Amino acid sequence: MSVMVKKNVATFEQDDRQNSLCRYVANAPFSSQVSNRRLSDETDKIIRALGSKVRSVIDIGCGDGTYTHELAVRMPGVSFTGFDPAAKAIEAAGQKFQACTFTVGNVLDVSTFPDRSFDLAIMRGVIHHLPLQKEAIENAFHLSSRLLIIEPNGDNPILKIIERKSQYHIDHEEQSFSSALFLRVARELGVEVKALTFVGFVPFFFPTLPAKVIHFFQPLLEKVPFLAKYFGGQIVLLLECPQGRIKR
Numbered sequence: 470m471s472v473m474v475k476k477n478v479a480t481f482e483q484d485d486r487q488n489s490l491c492r493y494v495a496n497a498p499f500s501s502q503v504s505n506r507r508l509s510d511e512t513d514k515i516i517r518a519l520g521s522k523v524r525s526v527i528d529i530g531c532g533d534g535t536y537t538h539e540l541a542v543r544m545p546g547v548s549f550t551g552f553d554p555a556a557k558a559i560e561a562a563g564q565k566f567q568a569c570t571f572t573v574g575n576v577l578d579v580s581t582f583p584d585r586s587f588d589l590a591i592m593r594g595v596i597h598h599l600p601l602q603k604e605a606i607e608n609a610f611h612l613s614s615r616l617l618i619i620e621p622n623g624d625n626p627i628l629k630i631i632e633r634k635s636q637y638h639i640d641h642e643e644q645s646f647s648s649a650l651f652l653r654v655a656r657e658l659g660v661e662v663k664a665l666t667f668v669g670f671v672p673f674f675f676p677t678l679p680a681k682v683i684h685f686f687q688p689l690l691e692k693v694p695f696l697a698k699y700f701g702g703q704i705v706l707l708l709e710c711p712q713g714r715i716k717r
Contacts (some may be wrong), residue, residue, distance in 0.1 A: 500675035503684050504702065507669045508593065508619055509536065511705050513543050515617060515664065516589065527552055527587040527612050529576050530595030534562025534569060541569050550583065552576075576605045586714050587612055593619040597644050603654050606708075610660065610715040618706040621645040622667055624698050648698070651706055660708045667691070667701035 497505070516523050524547055528537040531551030541549040549568075553559050554575040563571040574581035576592070577599065590613040592605070597620055599605050609616045621628055623645035632643060648665060655662050670687045671680050683690075691697050 498674060498680075499677045500671050500680035501673045503680070504669055504671050504673050505536070507671075507687075508703060508705075509539055509543075511666070511668050512540060512591065512593070512617065512619070515705070515707055516540075516544060516547065519589070519615075523547060523588040523615075525587045526550070526589045526591060527583070529553075529590055529592045529609060529612070530598075531559075531562065531571070533558045534566045534571055536593060537562070537569050537571075538566035541566070550587065552583070554581075576608050577601055579608055579611055582608075582611060586614075589613055589615045589617060591617045591619075593617075594621070596620050597646065602646065603657070606654055607658055607715070610658070610710050612714070614710045614713045615663075616660075616708045618651065618704070618708065620651075620704050620706075622698075622701050622704050623647040623650070624667075624704075625700055625702070627700070628702075646704075648704055648706075651704065655706075655708055658710075659712075660710045662706065663709050664705070664707040666705045667697040667703065668705055669702035670700065672702060 516526070526540070526547055527550045528540075529552050531537045531553045532555065534551045537549050537551040541547070549570070551559065551562055551566075551569055551571040552574050553562075553571075554573065556573050559571045559573045562569070572583055574583070576595070590609045592609060596602050596605060596618065606616065606618070621643075623629070624647050625645070628645050632645065648667075652662060652665075668691060670690050671683050675683075691701065
């Protein structure tokens with residue numbers, strides 16, 4: 470395993486020990502609750518639109534399994550597998566959410582992958598944590614011919630300022646990527662872009678009162694292409710490999 474992959478695993482394990490996920494899912498403020506719900510709603514919408522094409526899903530970088538379980542509850546006819554390098558988080562997820570399957574593995578190391586294919590792979594808020602983004606996306610196609618990517622919107626200039634000023638973002642080396650970069654990676658990998666949207670206007674960890682105001686107007690804001698692209702919070706991208714799953 471390369472040094473970079475080892476560093477990636479260590480980072481995820483450290484985040485698990487410090488319970489950093491609890492900032493998003495346990496006692497989360499209103500802003501984080503509605504932001505996460507918006508992402509789950511969009512994921513739900515895309516999976517349902519694919520219909521009978523999706524009966525199995527792998528959630529790459531599932532962390533403590535909260536969102537994997539949430540989707541499984543919404544779609545009982547679909548089997549969900551959570552996949553993450555943080556062994557302690559996977560152990561806890563398996564004990565807590567027994568309707569899903571959870572396995573330890575790293576998207577940057579194909580030798581850790583389950584020996585099966587899935588109808589859809591999801592990478593929700595994962596790529597901006599990784600040192601090798603293109604490799605991660607390419608590797609995901611070893612697991613499925615379809616990949617749903619949800620990432621902080623790198624086209625948003627406000628987010629780019631936050632990344633430079635926020636100590637949390639600096640400490641975690643967080644970064645966001647533009648839609649143009651994702652489209653270029655798709656072209657280079659020879660995969661098709663089936664959907665590209667920008668969703669959500671409520672920032673995580675935002676004061677409750679202004680968050681409620683933004684949330685009220687959010688459905689209208691998302692319908693304005695310019696506002697959605699340059700001020701929306703998340704990029705949602707559905708990719709598909711026309712040749713099917715890439716064989717390892």
